[in-house]
Amino acid sequence: xxxxxxxxxxxxxxxxxxxxxxxxxxxxxxxxxxxxxxxxxxxxxxxxxxxxxxxxxxxxxxxxxxxxxxxxxxxxxxxxxxxxxxxxxxxxxxxxxxxxxxxxxxxxxxxxxxxxxxxxxxxxxxxxxxxxxxxxxxxxxxxxxxxxxxxxxxxxxxxxxxxxxxxxxxxxxxxxxxxxxxxxxxxxxxxxxxxxxxxxxxxxxxxxxxxxxxxxxxxxxxxxxxxxxxxxxxxxxxxxxxxxxxxxxxxxxxxxxxxxxxxxxxxxxxxxxxxxxxxxxxxxxxxxxxxxxxxxxxxxxxx
Numbered sequence: 001x002x003x004x005x006x007x008x009x010x011x012x013x014x015x016x017x018x019x020x021x022x023x024x025x026x027x028x029x030x031x032x033x034x035x036x037x038x039x040x041x042x043x044x045x046x047x048x049x050x051x052x053x054x055x056x057x058x059x060x061x062x063x064x065x066x067x068x069x070x071x072x073x074x075x076x077x078x079x080x081x082x083x084x085x086x087x088x089x090x091x092x093x094x095x096x097x098x099x100x101x102x103x104x105x106x107x108x109x110x111x112x113x114x115x116x117x118x119x120x121x122x123x124x125x126x127x128x129x130x131x132x133x134x135x136x137x138x139x140x141x142x143x144x145x146x147x148x149x150x151x152x153x154x155x156x157x158x159x160x161x162x163x164x165x166x167x168x169x170x171x172x173x174x175x176x177x178x179x180x181x182x183x184x185x186x187x188x189x190x191x192x193x194x195x196x197x198x199x200x201x202x203x204x205x206x207x208x209x210x211x212x213x214x215x216x217x218x219x220x221x222x223x224x225x226x227x228x229x230x231x232x233x234x235x236x237x238x239x240x241x242x243x244x245x246x247x248x249x250x251x252x253x254x255x256x257x258x259x260x261x262x263x264x265x266x267x268x269x270x271x272x273x274x275x276x277x278x279x280x281x282x283x284x285x286x287x288x289x290x291x292x293x294x295x296x297x298x299x300x301x302x303x
Contacts, residue, residue, distance in 0.1 A: 008040030016264035081106030
């Protein structure tokens with residue numbers, strides 16, 4: 001059995017942008033907000049962090065800033081995936097040099113690799129760094145599924161320790177084939193409790209950007225045996241989670257943070273702002289939740 005990178009809720013943290021690039025001051029404040037609100041790990045430069053629209057220099061500097069601000073308090077998991085194997089290996093080496101605790105590596109998109117091609121891609125990634133690796137299976141974005149048998153082959157590498165799984169239907173087969181060779185993390189906020197019931201160790205969450213303590217409480221309640229509380233939290237968050245995915249992630253969650261006063265800017269093209277009706281719906285849904293932790297975090301902050 002491999003040691004889990006974390007148990008609980010990891011935030012897939014957004015990247016604040018200004019006209020000059022990444023707004024490092026706001027990024028540091030967001031990190032502090034999560035450290036003060038029960039977040040168990042921070043995933044930087046993933047899908048929600050808009051890594052795909054960052055040049056490498058900016059990508060790696062963002063990782064460095066988060067590592068520095070976290071200062072060892074929770075694990076920092078750096079996204080280093082690419083559809084170019086050699087490029088992904090370089091990113092992984094450079095993220096390691098900047099102090100990341102683990103790597104999140106999405107399956108290569110667009111190229112339409114075979115399962116053998118996927119295996120060889122991740123084999124190169126596993127040799128590029130000694131850090132623990134979280135595979136990321138998100139067929140809705142990559143148009144490519146990492147099959148359970150391939151996942152189990154990859155789990156034979158000592159540093160392939162976990163998978164962020166967005167294909168819920170194959171989780172039982174992964175668990176059956178792999179057992180404790182690899183840890184599971186939910187990649188879907190709407191089905192965290194079902195994933196936990198199938199043996200997941202936690203979630204890598206979009207919703208944790210705005211309700212980190214609730215996401216963490218949900219997971220830890222389940223892991224501590226309080227299934228009813230975990231279930232109740234999952235159900236109570238359902239309207240908010242639906243609103244956060246009413247448009248392409250991370251468009252709605254960045255809008256939500258802007259509504260809450262963070263002024264983190266919009267997404268980079270080709271992603272653009274939500275339509276007016278979707279913005280109004282998101283704001284209306286948010287009225288049903290307690291965001292007082294954000295007000296506390298932003299006290300005395302000049303935006």
